[in-house]
Amino acid sequence: MATVLKAAPRKESKGSTLTSIRKEGGIPAVVYGKEYGNLPIQIEAIDFIKTYRNEGKTGVFSLDIEGEKTDVMIYDIQYDMIKNQYIHIDFYAANMKVEMDADVPVNVVSEAQGVKDGGVLQQGVFELSVRALPKELPDSIDVDVESLEIGDSIFVKDLKSGARFEFNNDPDEMVVSIVPPTEEPEEEPAEEEEGDEPELVAGEEEEGGTENEEKTEE
Structure with missing residues (x-):
């Protein structure tokens, strides 16, 4: 019904x-x-x-x-x-006998092997434009990324469009990609500048104060 x-x-x-x-x-x-x-x-x-x-x-x-x-x-x-x-x-x-264009959400399916190996998944588009009769429009475009390794990508031309709808996007548009992890550079320890005097610890300050007091008394 x-x-x-x-x-x-x-x-x-x-x-x-x-x-x-x-x-x-x-x-x-x-x-x-x-x-x-x-x-x-x-x-x-x-x-x-x-x-x-x-x-x-x-x-x-x-x-x-x-x-x-x-x-x-x-x-x-x-x-x-x-x-x-x-x-x-x-x-x-909608005119059920005339094809129309619609934006359909992209649904990424599974976890890529490249992600398991430390890579990062980048999604280039979150919607794809398709053309079809109103009743043939898909609810979503499922993109299975399970077999993708680091450096692999899926483009619009790699997707299998349904028998009753076609994509309007550029065939070479990137849909998803697995990129290498970003390595943060290690911070080098800060070098002490020449001329900087070392800070006195509390004990040294107290001893210095005692000597000065004794000289004053003399």
């Missing part, structure tokens, strides 16, 4: 109205698309979180606006880290 997220039209976009929606457990949102243009809506936060967990950012699901269902994808998410609250969601009404 396809995921369905219910929504309601939203007429006002005043700051006070948007704040009120959030306080009541909703999220202000908008739907973009040829059929809708730019349609303001609101959704329930709990329902959106469930949908987002199930479908991810590139998943296609059904948005139910007062009984009218449309296939959509999440286009943009605004989230307030301080308030731990979703601020606004943009949905894109």
Whole structure:
């Protein structure tokens, strides 16, 4: 059964109205698309979180606006880290028969042999642009680095694109690399400069003070 997220039209976009929606457990949102243009809506936060967990950012699901269902994808998410609250969601009404571009997160899988040997993994990109029909877009691009030794790299051209999607990035763009560990230079002990007098220890200071006192008394 396809995921369905219910929504309601939203007429006002005043700051006070948007704040009120959030306080009541909703999220202000908008739907973009040829059929809708730019349609303001609101959704329930709990329902959106469930949908987002199930479908991810590139998943296609059904948005139910007062009984009218449309296939959509999440286009943009605004989230307030301080308030731990979703601020606004943009949905894109996708044409299921037309290919589209989307940024898909890169997921590094396993631990590289080079890292076990002391190397450091450097990730060149955290997202890759892919082109596919909306329902063929992957949730993530898994990059297995287990066999990489120190000095090895994986480029976009090394990734096996799915049979139903292709990469838009430069084929020679580096995705991950295992580099040698950085060695910190050893600090040389500081040399004493000529002319510097050694510091007197407490005992020496006391003895010197006693001699001076005796000479004064004489």
